[in-house]
Amino acid sequence: MRIDKDLVAASATPLVLAILAEGESYGYAILKRVRALSGGELEWTDGMLYPLLHRLRRHGYVTTDWRTPPEGRRRQYYMLTDEGRRALADQQRQWVTVTRALNDVWPGSGGPLTALGEA
């Protein structure tokens, strides 16, 4: 299944915020997590993640920190802020509303709402 480009773009922000809500992370790890979560169905162009992360930083949803882990190279870590948590909660409400509406017109599909844990 190929997921529509606009849908990928729209889901990118809540996905990244939700992943960062699990704990601080860095670019490549975030992308790996997206792949794992979607079973490889969500195809992102890797580089595009970074402008998105920088936008989240500009809006104050995440803070960043350059650190050098013991075994690796210097890299930038992203951490969710309280404002980011609020934005995530807001996004969740929006997506739940959208999926609930879709659920109602797609009888018997049972799908998206359970996926969001809101059934």
Add this chain to the structure above:
Amino acid sequence: MESAESQIAEWRAYVATAPGLNGHDVDELEDHLRHQIADLNAVGLTADEAFLVAVKRMGELDSLSREFAREHSGRLWKQLILRDEDEPARKSSDWFETLVFAVAAAVVVQIARLAAHFPEEEPTWLARNSSMFVLPFLAGYFARRRQLDARRLLLTAAPFVLAALMVNLYPYREDSATDVLVALHLPVVLWFAVAYPYMGGTVGSHERRMDFVRFTGEWFIYYVLIALGGAVLTALTALILEPTGIDVEWLPEWVLPSGAAGAVIVAAWLVEWKQRVVENMAPVLTMLFTPLFAVMLAGAAVVYAVTGLGGAFDRELLSVFDALLLVVLALVLYGMSARDPSTSPDWMDRIQLVAVVSALVLDVMVLGAMIARIGELGFTPNRTAALGLNLVLLVNLAGAAWLAARFLTRRSRLHRLERWQTTYLPVFALWACSVVLMLPPLFAFT
């Protein structure tokens, strides 16, 4: 392994050339690429294969660079690179269009000068309207460049028409003070009116407002440069012609007004198209002058705090102080618009805070002196305008100082400070508007 490293180095060098990406971005992307290659190696791909797949997954550099530039519009003007995507390439008739507008402004100014018999006579309508002869052409120039639709064209023209009517229909008395105030404030009003076509009508966008601040600063730099060059050229022409016995008395009064008017458009064109040059120059200039002004302001604040105000604050000094405060505000605004918002607070931010706080102290003292004077002698147009300007500045500086202090102690982000300034811009516009439109009738055009 040797070849993998050199491949990565080559890729890095290639990515670093893309506009919109800075060194940190490239570091981040390189780290990503290395991870990806390592993971692909681990599942059995050869070094070459892993590199190719990893680069492919990273995405095309063009679209990546565009995406970065879209996010970091401050680093590089987005309209410059976004244009190659959305709009057809600029024609070479571009400079011709600029020239038409510049010449039109120059001719109109000249006609006005001849009609007023300047400099033999100095009718007040000439000073009052001087910006009206030039800035509509700048607005028209941007309206054309941004290809505004009919509704936006009307909205662009409206403030100019309205201002032209009000400024010229008001029955100013002889030697009226409001007349002079209007002459001083109308350029500010019209400059804000130019912002509308400049932003292509999207005046609500804070990013575009910051772009306009940046444009204003860079336009000013270019304008000063053109003025300096023009002055040298005029002086040399006069000197060269002198021995021939040709009368050069007429030269300044023809060349100066037209040159000054045409340069307004040409400077705007230079800002738009020679962006990179100023991009390097402007941060250097702010970095040079912000500390100097900070020292001067802090010194002045201390001296005045110690010696007290006394009779020192006469009218001329008050206007000098107002000019000084405006310069500080301009430096801070412009420095902010040229700053990379993603970096942490550094010494420049501290110096800027010193400048803002000193300016704030001075502003409070000026206000105190002004209120005392008004309490003693009552309101006049000049005092009202000065009081209003100082109040507007006071609120702005206080907000800026508070947010800058929070930013320095890492309790707030630079974004907030930028927002404060871009949100505040309409206040300046409204104040200038009310001086032009409301002050004259309030004081019965005296």
